[in-house]
Amino acid sequence: MEVTPRKIVRIGIPRGGGYAMGPGKADLLEAIHATGSISAAGRSLSMSYRRAWLLVDEMNHAFATPLVEAHLGGAGGGGARVTDLGHEALRRYRALQDQAWTVLRTPYQDYLRLLKPE
Amino acid sequence: MEVTPRKIVRIGIPRGGGYAMGPGKADLLEAIHATGSISAAGRSLSMSYRRAWLLVDEMNHAFATPLVEAHLGGAGGGGARVTDLGHEALRRYRALQDQAWTVLRTPYQDYLRLLKPE
Numbered sequence: 716m717e718v719t720p721r722k723i724v725r726i727g728i729p730r731g732g733g734y735a736m737g738p739g740k741a742d743l744l745e746a747i748h749a750t751g752s753i754s755a756a757g758r759s760l761s762m763s764y765r766r767a768w769l770l771v772d773e774m775n776h777a778f779a780t781p782l783v784e785a786h787l788g789g790a791g792g793g794g795a796r797v798t799d800l801g802h803e804a805l806r807r808y809r810a811l812q813d814q815a816w817t818v819l820r821t822p823y824q825d826y827l828r829l830l831k832p833e
Numbered sequence: 834m835e836v837t838p839r840k841i842v843r844i845g846i847p848r849g850g851g852y853a854m855g856p857g858k859a860d861l862l863e864a865i866h867a868t869g870s871i872s873a874a875g876r877s878l879s880m881s882y883r884r885a886w887l888l889v890d891e892m893n894h895a896f897a898t899p900l901v902e903a904h905l906g907g908a909g910g911g912g913a914r915v916t917d918l919g920h921e922a923l924r925r926y927r928a929l930q931d932q933a934w935t936v937l938r939t940p941y942q943d944y945l946r947l948l949k950p951e
Contacts, residue, residue, distance in 0.1 A: 725845050822932060
């Protein structure tokens with residue numbers, strides 16, 4: 716497993732007992748942008764169809780306006796698009812992770828010395 | 834739900850495809866210290882007995898020496914103790930969260946403006 720700051724800095728944006736945004740939702744947004752489809756995005760992350768739709772629904776209800784627009788059915792099984800707010804929410808989420816990593820990089824390396832050598 | 838920096842800054846210490854330390858394991862260590870028992874600690878976090886033991890086992894194998902010493906059975910059903918390294922691992926994990934929060938506090942508040950008013 717490659718260890719990246721994104722695997723380490725798992726920021727959550729709490730909302731209503733759950734999270735409006737977090738590592739899984741951010742990855743899903745990126746995958747929807749890449750694939751143009753919620754189900755294909757879910758598959759690319761080994762996420763069930765049901766779970767991918769649930770996460771999209773949670774995001775769409777938590778933010779001021781939807782982050783993903785889906786059109787169901789039709790030839791090709793419909794598709795999905797990340798909205799302008801979706802791109803903004805994702806960009807700023809990644810910025811939070813990057814900002815945290817600037818102060819965590821050194822103490823994180825120190826922390827690893829507590830572990831067994833890999 | 835009370836929103837605290839600990840709910841927002843969910844740092845993970847990746848190790849071997851999983852995490853050596855993370856929000857759930859840190860809370861469990863605290864609860865073991867408070868209750869003196871792995872099963873009581875798990876219950877206090879609404880965590881199954883099996884899961885609490887699994888998390889302890891993962892931590893004990895990932896760190897240089899065990900973070901929790903359990904003595905099974907006996908009158909009272911045994912007990913558990915957080916070791917010196919366990920206290921150190923927990924203290925430094927909370928310090929990572931606090932350090933990240935110092936730089937995240939303001940951009941996090943800004944991020945909330947993207948959400949629907951609660």
